[in-house]
Amino acid sequence: MPAWSIFAILGAGAAFLASRGMFRRSTQSAAADAAGLSPAPDLTHLTPALQRTALWTLSDGGFERRVVHGVLSRNTHDIDVTAFDLETLRERRGEWAFLPLDRPFRIGGVVSVVACEVDRAFPHMLFKRAGGGDELEGDTAVDRASHIAKVARAGFGMAQSYPAELPSTLSPAALTPPLPEQWRAYGDPSVLTELLGSGFAATLAQAGRRDLVIELLDTLILIYPAARDVVGADSFADLTATALAVTDGVLAASRPISPRGVVTHAPA
Numbered sequence: 001m002p003a004w005s006i007f008a009i010l011g012a013g014a015a016f017l018a019s020r021g022m023f024r025r026s027t028q029s030a031a032a033d034a035a036g037l038s039p040a041p042d043l044t045h046l047t048p049a050l051q052r053t054a055l056w057t058l059s060d061g062g063f064e065r066r067v068v069h070g071v072l073s074r075n076t077h078d079i080d081v082t083a084f085d086l087e088t089l090r091e092r093r094g095e096w097a098f099l100p101l102d103r104p105f106r107i108g109g110v111v112s113v114v115a116c117e118v119d120r121a122f123p124h125m126l127f128k129r130a131g132g133g134d135e136l137e138g139d140t141a142v143d144r145a146s147h148i149a150k151v152a153r154a155g156f157g158m159a160q161s162y163p164a165e166l167p168s169t170l171s172p173a174a175l176t177p178p179l180p181e182q183w184r185a186y187g188d189p190s191v192l193t194e195l196l197g198s199g200f201a202a203t204l205a206q207a208g209r210r211d212l213v214i215e216l217l218d219t220l221i222l223i224y225p226a227a228r229d230v231v232g233a234d235s236f237a238d239l240t241a242t243a244l245a246v247t248d249g250v251l252a253a254s255r256p257i258s259p260r261g262v263v264t265h266a267p268a
Helices: 003-035 048-052 054-059 089-093 141-145 148-155 189-197 200-206 233-253
Strands: 062-074 077-088 096-099 110-129 161-163 183-187 212-225
Touching: 048 054, 048 212, 054 077, 054 089, 054 096, 054 110, 054 212, 062 089, 062 233, 077 089, 077 233, 089 096, 110 189, 110 233, 141 148, 183 189, 189 200, 189 233, 200 233, 212 233
Parallel strands: 096 161
Antiparallel strands: 062 077, 077 110, 110 183, 110 212
16 A cells, blocks of 8 residues: 555544544534533543442443533522433443333433432432333344444344343332322332422423433432433433423422531421
8 A cells, every 4th residue: 555545544534533523522512502501521520429320330331422511500509510421331332231120221322411419418219201211122223234343243143232230229119109190210219208299290290301211319310311312402401401490399309408417307
């Protein structure tokens, strides 16, 4: 191969990487503007509780994109908000997993997430609204054929999917208190009873987005649509608005923590 061909290939590769970087920065800026937040370099500011969520076991970690962050004032609360797209490590490996509950669900290879950190402390709770993730549908033939890792897995006869590890903080059986239509919940039954008794059922009923998942863990409230990411800055902003409305509902229905870390009385 002539030397000039090698330089041409290297130049084309460099140009591709530069253009991809510019595109990602522009989409990040557009998402930040639409959501009223600011671009952020990564997720290092987030609480380590993220790594103990069902989202983390389903994804096996991953690679963040389009990260935006800020502190928003909502009523009497300041909420630390981070929104991002997560390309799962399982997607990079050409596989996917489902959470082994009594009604299991999967997430997409790239999923959009909003994480809100608040002045509350919760045991692990998971709320799931019915949607495409419950169908456990595999990747399409086009998706498999265009992904080298998925082609390789198929060639070696490896499974495309398998159950993820269920966090020890969750039970596989859904809790029995009645929830709004299409919602189910897992975790601490006493916390669920308290939340529902303080008005959180209305929040769930209003959060009618198909396939929505809500996780509470320590100071973290995590909201994401299970089976897909959201495309475009406006859709990203809509997901952030949904997450803030859910967080408002959680705060209104849960007990605050005093400066000494003692949980005070439940809201009236």
